[in-house]
Amino acid sequence: MTINTLLVKEGCPQEQMACFRKMEKVIVAMQDPDMGMKMRNQRLLITVIPHAMTGHDIITWLIQKYCISEEEALHLGNLLVKYGYIYPLKEPRSLVLRRDESPYRFQTPYFWTSTQWPATELDYAIYLAKKNIRKQGELMEYEKERYSLLHKRINHTWDFVVMQAREQLRASKQRRKADRIVLECQEQAYWLINRPAPGMPNILDAGLERPNNLRVTLNSDFYKREIEACQRALGRNRVKSSNCLEGFLKHSEQYQNHDPIMQGCLPSNPWISDDAAHWTMNADVVPVPTRLRVERWSFSFMELLSDTMGRKEFMTYLEKEFSAENLCFWQACEEIRHGENSRISEKVNEIYKNFLAPGAARWVNIDSKTMYKTLEGIKRPHRFVMDDAQMHIYFLMKKDSYPRYLKSDLYKNMLAKAIVPQETKKSVFPFMRRQRHSSPSPAQAATQATEEDGRVKEAGQAGANA
Amino acid sequence: MAAEKAEMDALKKECDGLRAQIEAARKAVNDGSMSASAGGVEAVGRVQLKLRKNLKGHLAKIYAMHWSADSRQMVSASQDGKLLIWDTFTGNKLTAVPLKSAWVMSVAFAPSGNLVASGGLDNICTVYNIKAASPKTLRELDAHTGYLSCSRFLSDSEIITASGDTTCCLWDLETGKQKVVFTNHIGDCMSLALSPDENSFISGACDSLAKLWDIRSGTCKQTFSGHTSDINAIAFFPSGNAIITGSDDCSCKMYDLRADQEVIGYQDTSLNAGVTSVALSNSGRLIFAGYDDFNCHIWDSLKGEKVGVLSGHDNRVSCTGVPADGMGVCTGSWDSFLKLWN
Numbered sequence: 001m002t003i004n005t006l007l008v009k010e011g012c013p014q015e016q017m018a019c020f021r022k023m024e025k026v027i028v029a030m031q032d033p034d035m036g037m038k039m040r041n042q043r044l045l046i047t048v049i050p051h052a053m054t055g056h057d058i059i060t061w062l063i064q065k066y067c068i069s070e071e072e073a074l075h076l077g078n079l080l081v082k083y084g085y086i087y088p089l090k091e092p093r094s095l096v097l098r099r100d101e102s103p104y105r106f107q108t109p110y111f112w113t114s115t116q117w118p119a120t121e122l123d124y125a126i127y128l129a130k131k132n133i134r135k136q137g138e139l140m141e142y143e144k145e146r147y148s149l150l151h152k153r154i155n156h157t158w159d160f161v162v163m164q165a166r167e168q169l170r171a172s173k174q175r176r177k178a179d180r181i182v183l184e185c186q187e188q189a190y191w192l193i194n195r196p197a198p199g200m201p202n203i204l205d206a207g208l209e210r211p212n213n214l215r216v217t218l219n220s221d222f223y224k225r226e227i228e229a230c231q232r233a234l235g236r237n238r239v240k241s242s243n244c245l246e247g248f249l250k251h252s253e254q255y256q257n258h259d260p261i262m263q264g265c266l267p268s269n270p271w272i273s274d275d276a277a278h279w280t281m282n283a284d285v286v287p288v289p290t291r292l293r294v295e296r297w298s299f300s301f302m303e304l305l306s307d308t309m310g311r312k313e314f315m316t317y318l319e320k321e322f323s324a325e326n327l328c329f330w331q332a333c334e335e336i337r338h339g340e341n342s343r344i345s346e347k348v349n350e351i352y353k354n355f356l357a358p359g360a361a362r363w364v365n366i367d368s369k370t371m372y373k374t375l376e377g378i379k380r381p382h383r384f385v386m387d388d389a390q391m392h393i394y395f396l397m398k399k400d401s402y403p404r405y406l407k408s409d410l411y412k413n414m415l416a417k418a419i420v421p422q423e424t425k426k427s428v429f430p431f432m433r434r435q436r437h438s439s440p441s442p443a444q445a446a447t448q449a450t451e452e453d454g455r456v457k458e459a460g461q462a463g464a465n466a
Numbered sequence: 467m468a469a470e471k472a473e474m475d476a477l478k479k480e481c482d483g484l485r486a487q488i489e490a491a492r493k494a495v496n497d498g499s500m501s502a503s504a505g506g507v508e509a510v511g512r513v514q515l516k517l518r519k520n521l522k523g524h525l526a527k528i529y530a531m532h533w534s535a536d537s538r539q540m541v542s543a544s545q546d547g548k549l550l551i552w553d554t555f556t557g558n559k560l561t562a563v564p565l566k567s568a569w570v571m572s573v574a575f576a577p578s579g580n581l582v583a584s585g586g587l588d589n590i591c592t593v594y595n596i597k598a599a600s601p602k603t604l605r606e607l608d609a610h611t612g613y614l615s616c617s618r619f620l621s622d623s624e625i626i627t628a629s630g631d632t633t634c635c636l637w638d639l640e641t642g643k644q645k646v647v648f649t650n651h652i653g654d655c656m657s658l659a660l661s662p663d664e665n666s667f668i669s670g671a672c673d674s675l676a677k678l679w680d681i682r683s684g685t686c687k688q689t690f691s692g693h694t695s696d697i698n699a700i701a702f703f704p705s706g707n708a709i710i711t712g713s714d715d716c717s718c719k720m721y722d723l724r725a726d727q728e729v730i731g732y733q734d735t736s737l738n739a740g741v742t743s744v745a746l747s748n749s750g751r752l753i754f755a756g757y758d759d760f761n762c763h764i765w766d767s768l769k770g771e772k773v774g775v776l777s778g779h780d781n782r783v784s785c786t787g788v789p790a791d792g793m794g795v796c797t798g799s800w801d802s803f804l805k806l807w808n
Contacts (some may be wrong), residue, residue: 003734016664019759019760028645039721079780099587165499201526203781208587210654216632220470220473220477223478224477225478227481229650230484233689233726234484234487237723241722241727242503244707244725245722247704247707249768250706251703251704254777255749258748259752260792261793262749262789263512269794269808271518271554271555271794271808274555279791304474339623342640387682392746
């Protein structure tokens with residue numbers, strides 16, 4: 001969820017690199033001399049800014065190049081502006097792409113986020129110092145606050161900061177006015193992204209810094225505990241991995257038809273059809289359950305017990321066999337395990353009275369060892385005091401009653417009566433067993449095209465840089 | 467001083483020796499690879515899920531989401547200081563819970579649907595009753611000394627939390643006190659998941675280890691290693707016999723509890739971004755993993771291949787979840803939107 005920024009590769013946290021690279025490919029394509037954008041000179045007050053483009057042009061170019069809709073082009077363009085690859089000339093603080101004649105410019109690669117990562121406090125201080133000197137103290141409120149904060153924090157290098165600022169200002173004065181303005185715009189755009197104004201979203205936020213060093217002291221106590229744990233672990237039984245893998249395969253196969261994402265669902269998936277029929281048919285208690293649901297009861301004992309209707313059916317069956325007290329006991333134990341702390345003693349007493357006491361109305365058949373342990377435990381009741389007894393009865397039911405229930409007429413009739421819902425009559429839906437395949441999104445195809453273009457370009461550039 | 471150091475070194479050596487023996491024991495039972503076993507299974511083919519709903523409402527990064535047991539309601543937490551409870555079918559926001567601290571990192575829905583819990587940099591897990599006329603704070607669970615990274619309800623009376631102070635904790639909601647503290651991790655705990663039978667849970671931490679804990683005894687039953695960086699996300703395979711982890715080292719792994727080791731790894735050289743969240747489809751065949759590259763990639767859990775991608779977010783995918791009925795998958799992102807796909 002959050003990144004350890006010490007995992008730095010090539011000057012930029014690796015997790016952001018992929019996105020930046022993709023955006024940079026688009027930018028490079030936009031600047032291609034033949035197929036790229038048509039640039040023009042833009043008038044800004046009295047100065048003429050060369051190599052600028054309008055928002056409208058950007059969107060048109062994106063639509064044409066990637067065969068996408070206007071909405072997508074606007075979205076993509078906005079991302080390019082938000083991440084600082086294109087900046088607006090008219091309202092620099094508003095990082096949005098307008099689809100009108102507003103002028104925009106490409107950010108120079110020197111100021112790409114991926115080039116200069118992370119933006120340092122020192123650089124920010126120099127920038128603010130320059131601005132301060134140039135505008136004779138007229139910084140924005142939040143810039144003033146940050147400036148004084150930085151002044152306190154890196155006071156020891158403040159002379160260097162001021163000196164650098166003065167030096168850079170002097171150097172820039174020797175440039176042509178147009179170039180100077182361009183550089184100022186570029187630098188301002190860079191800092192609007194890397195040090196956003198308060199209230200503006202910080203898109204370069206990488207989340208919490210997590211301590212790289214381990215939080216627990218590795219002393220001798222720690223190692224002693226580790227040794228104990230290792231000795232216990234060494235003694236554990238390990239199953240062959242091939243058997244385990246077989247198990248997963250079986251499980252997936254068994255549940256494949258019950259997995260709506262894999263196989264679709266009847267009568268229809270509510271998210272797709274906006275029809276809640278599926279949920280109604282599979283509510284906790286229904287007059288007739290669906291076939292898939294009844295099938296699941298045969299997958300495992302737990303499946304049967306965790307379904308309200310399944311449990312009821314099983315109870316009916318056990319009543320016929322005069323062993324319903326087992327399930328009642330199990331249910332009562334569950335209520336202790338998951339219920340309120342304050343009622344534990346009360347519930348334990350109830351269980352003792354009804355199920356465990358000699359001559360109890362619904363006495364359960366537990367082996368003497370477990371019974372003794374449980375009766376001892378009842379003297380000081382706690383949430384797990386019934387665990388052993390509950391487990392014993394659970395396995396009793398699982399090994400004995402459950403398999404017989406599945407072979408019984410009661411279950412077989414249930415299965416036969418169960419509904420197989422009709423598929424909702426909408427021709428778009430595929431048949432029940434076929435895989436869902438939606439047509440690939442044009443953006444996906446376009447991205448592939450970009451990636452292919454990009455790869456060729458990268459190879460070309462790499463060759464040039466080598 | 468020298469004697470202490472000598473003792474420490476001896477203990478360390480013994481520890482390393484034992485660990486080597488455990489590794490050998492694991493190797494001894496590692497007699498099959500997933501690719502060999504899954505060779506005969508039919509491939510899933512290209513999985514293309516469509517975007518069904520785009521839930522807009524949060525004003526800042528979404529950090530966490532959790533489905534309700536009814537598979538229809540869902541709660542999401544954002545750093546705009548709000549929890550939103552959605553009816554995903556209609557797309558309506560049912561309830562908004564304002565948070566005392568906006569730095570929320572985790573959210574959980576109780577199985578009963580009556581309570582939600584949230585917590586984050588305030589180190590406190592706050593439990594709200596959302597069935598009241600307006601959301602009421604039921605409890606403030608305040609004992610962790612680090613941020614709250616994850617929480618999950620066992621019932622309306624108990625909740626388990628994972629924290630940046632390297633411990634996980636079982637709380638009694640009636641008294642608001644800690645009942646069991648699970649200590650063994652040596653790095654921040656980042657996520658936890660309950661086993662299907664609710665007798666145990668797993669946790670993933672910044673020490674790159676995943677641990678299986680017994681809720682009743684409070685002890686660590688098993689430890690799984692293999693990742694080379696923080697484990698951010700963890701989930702149980704539906705059968706309860708295996709766990710899936712997602713890490714900052716850009717890979718996911720499946721560990722089998724009975725074989726006590728990693729049985730398959732999910733990585734791709736083209737994937738250079740850390741995994742933030744994982745969720746599995748109902749059959750366990752598909753793994754939905756949210757990455758920092760703004761996408762959620764889909765893996766075939768049995769064959770270990772990438773079979774699809776959910777693209778559409780403009781920033782990191784921070785949370786992923788599949789509802790209990792498996793109808794689809796929800797992704798939440800730092801771009802403040804939640805998207806439902808199937």
